[in-house]
Amino acid sequence: MATTVKDVKKAAEALETNKDLTTPAVKPVTLPRDNPVVYPLTLPESEARLRTPAVGQRASRPDGRLHGLGQTKYIDDLTFPHMIHAKILRSEHAHARIISIDTSEAEAMPGVLATLTGREIPVNSFGPTLQDQPVLAAEVVRHRGDGVAAVAAVTEQIAADALEKIKVVYEPLPAVFDPMEALKDEIKVHPPASNIYASKVIKKGDVEKALAQSDHVFHRVFRTQMVEHVPLEPHSSIALWDGNGRVTIYSSLGRITLGREDLSRTLKLPQSKVRLVGTIVGGNFGGKNEITNEPILALLSKKTGRPVKCTFTRGDEFISSTIRHPFIMDYKTGVNKEGKILARKIHLVLDGGAYCSWTGTTIGKGSILAPGPYEIDNLHVEAYAVYTNKTTTGAMRGFGAPQVCFAYESQMDDIATKLGIDPLEIRLRNAFSEGSASPTSQVLQSVAVKESLIQASERFGWEDRPR
Amino acid sequence: MKQRGRGMACMWYPIGFTVMANPSAATVKVNTDGTATLLTGTVETGQGALTVLGQIAAETLGISTDDVHVVSGDTDSTPMDTGAIASRTTYVTGNAIVRAAEAAREILFESAAPLLNVKPDQLEARDKRIQVLGFPSRSISIGEAAQHSESVVGHPAIGSASYNPPTVALDPETGQGKPFNTYVYATQIAEVEVDDETGEVEILRIVAVHDCGTAINPMLVEGQIQGGISMGVGFALQEEILFRDGVQVNPNLTNYILPTSLDMPDIEVELVDNYDPTGPFGAKGAGEPTAVPTAAAIMNAIHDAVGVRITSLPATAEKVMTAIMEQRGAQEQRA
Amino acid sequence: MLVQLKVNGELRSADVPPETTLLKMLREDLGLTGAKLGCDVGDCGTCTVIVDGESVNSCLMLAAKANGHDVTTIEGLATSSELHPLQKSFEELGALQCGFCGPGMLMSAKNLLDKNPEPSVHEIRDALSGNLCRCTGYTKIIEAIQDAGRAMTGAGAAA
């Protein structure tokens, strides 16, 4: 592709000859707006898909071919006649009282068909365990991702322009961002409730005694960060409210049964009046397990009598969808000379962001898994989740497990280093076996941690390096 | 100078929600052409769940993966499902499907038994036929059996069932109880190279050995593991949403750094041979746990390479460099 | 303004405002929804198409700039008699999961194999660094590209 003077001349000539193409004299006929994907009608059969027994086959996915052809339809690929587009205005403050919202100027714009504010939502709250999150904030905004108003317009650009015409008057409130600060309850995110909205305790044996009797006690604090799921497909949904008062919603949601429950609740409609359709989700990882803008679109569709679509921008995806809980993890572990863990005392603080979301499952799994896959007779795990005026943290691949694994496995190597024991060996000395008791005293079955350690070490060649 | 190091991390991870009910239902219809239609309320979110669920239905009915058409993702027509969350689909929805397909199969056995002059419990569904146990030459095709059920017996071969993993609530004081029905286990080992003058960490290799019970579809399990590791790599070294006064400073893919193809190491995947009698054909799950031990293994490898313990994620080059300089400072003071 | 393109070998045109990106024109005016909008600023690569033999981010290119040029999208990768070897390998080896990165990923892969039929793993990684994938860790995608490359050069492929 190296360009030379000759190439430039050639390019100029090509431009010349292409003149007809670039400035056609007659407007050519545009082909109908169909989807002209080219694909062969006779398709090769995949052998693994044809074999019995089916289990254990490396069968290819039926959607694999459609992915490759560009034929898979995600929500944003769907259009309906007369479909319009919605955009959501987000908060200007991390914490503020909403004094007033004036949408009149936006509504007067040509191309704008409707606006919506939180007060118009029949039941303006949702959440999988605590219903503490508004669909659109009506009284108080608790983080910058809170939506305060929505606009439906004939194009996305007009909807975006209209957002700038909405006048929201706020009374800023003091905000708290640091979870350790938030624990003090000096600034409350959901007053009068405490910022501590979830906690968990797991106790077994006598930790203090066992720590006192340990040959070595290891203590360290570990921290993890906020992480976004980054599905390549941003959240997208389309709502169609029909003449029978029934609403159909196409959504990139990963859990439609419970999504329908949430919609029925927020819209105050019987479940039979709500149909939720999911196509393939373009990446979920826990981030698409809650409704976001679906009730808003339903109500905008009701107001306008048109299908309404909203696809998140990448920015929306970051600030208004959920993200992974940061953990602050205080680990104290007592071991004997042989590296056997005698006691582990763990204190976890989860930065919950502005709303509860999937914190229940995260704090549950995080606490139970925190001691690691090890037989430990004396345990004390205490975990607290606190509200802060930041992005809501929710479900993300692992529900707290990647966080605590970072802590318990880092400390395992600290112990190994100090005692001069090989990292593989110290794990084998402590790991669960079939029938071991878990931190909650559950008798474990189908245990394979030692097997995985040995097999991985063999594959890696762990023993190849002299100690 | 570049310093090499290696680190391992193992983990355990549960299937399903913590005590909270998380049922799935399924309906399996056997068609007169010998295929089956599976109705599930879950949604394909990329893992290949629908393929695996189809394989589970196919296995129960003795037909091939291709013989099962999966209908999903519409609350009007599919049964309830807690959804694509908590690594639960293969295990929970899979268990519901086994039960639903067994119910449909039972109807086929009832219809076929008189035709084959045996009792229903003497039949099995195998290689696309209903055949007499231990006497495979005496058989009829599944399509025929379905046809007979539908048009003669008047009992179409449709089975429905649901499954919710049994748990025991945790004691509020001590947290003791049975929060999950089963767990999976894994070990990952990372080899890294740390540039001790920039702090840059290059991951050379990751070995991942995972237990997921029976791998219903090993190819898809491998895909889960490889993908989980890439999230683990981002979590370990790169990804962080940064705030200034409550405002995200990097809410875009230019400044929120996640692994590109050039940032990923070669990944070697193996599965542990394991069978969980409580799962569908011994299967457990593979979604989330794949992303769990990666960061820990990498941090241990960094420690092995340059002797610094990273205590907060992500281990950016700057953080690693700062730790190396602090360590040098401390060593100089001692000297 | 009237923009006329040769898309997947056929002349297509649409009357679009000058601020229309090539991606928007393909998706909304020509009904070709294969190329995706993932970030809208050229970071993710889901919008990758090939213009005059070179892969580009169609979200960063004005449709006006493509006027009079040759555009190949994912919809034009197969023929009516055969899948492209990349499509075959990607399918058989389970290279894609959620698939949202797929159309862009495949166009980048095609762009690579068109220029370099037998790329090394590093060259493949380098060629894909503008296509983010969150599902696969890129592993099976790289394997599938190698496999397709072998099929195209006649070295024999697994798929």
Place this chain on the structure above:
Amino acid sequence: MRPFEYAAPASTQEAVALLAEHGERARVLGGGTDLIVDLKHKPGSVAMLVDVTAIPELLGIEETDEGLRIGAMVKYGEIMESPICNELTPEIVAASHTVGAVQTRNLGTIGGNLVTCVPSADSAPSLLVLDAEVTIAGNDGSRRVPLQNFFVGPRKTCLEPYELLVDIWIPKANLGKPSKFLKFGLRKGQALALVNAAAALYLDKQGAIFEPRIALGAVAPVPMRATKAEAHLAGKKPTEALLHEAAEIAVTECKPIDDFRASANYRRQLVRTMTYRTLQRSVEIASQR
């Protein structure tokens, strides 16, 4: 994006005339990898885009008696595949390879990168160490400016509103000059530079350094030369200690900032390491000649 007009003039004169006509509301459109993003984020201020990517005077790579000429609208992808560049200025090729990813390199132009004039412009250091000059066309003809003087401040060049960057010249004497470019980003693919560094130098018959050049990106308001470090090297034998001393001087010359990507201190550490490494590699190449 908000509405704007679009024009694709066929010559430099036409382009300059359009820019003069529309004044501040017009913007020059090159590959668009920066400008289109800006228009999406900060819409509304631009009424006219003047697309200059098809103007023949702004295209092409050629070697003349004067040196190497790279048209302002030459894409990174073209530089990477140019046999002339690969032979004569391999580190400009290397720098081009670190820009974005394939798709952005097939759109983005070297001139666009210079005009955007961000401190981290990837193409700048490898050009600065070869004493590159640029040709600027305006209403009254054209002028030639050393690249160093082209950069005025963050996102500010010496271009007047009606002027156009036409091409970039590497003097003949510097073609094939031993050089090394390094970029350090937060990841390997599609990275923005935390620090860019380039060095170029010759060794004389006695093995002493002459005409040393060091350029750094992303550590000052504009891509900069570390002239004191250069002066320290000139005329001396390239010992390891000398190169380390030069790197330390470069650290004192740069003026990095703290931002969310990295601290100023860390950037200084990178300058230390990367200056040394680019010098060391340049010496290695020079001594193999």
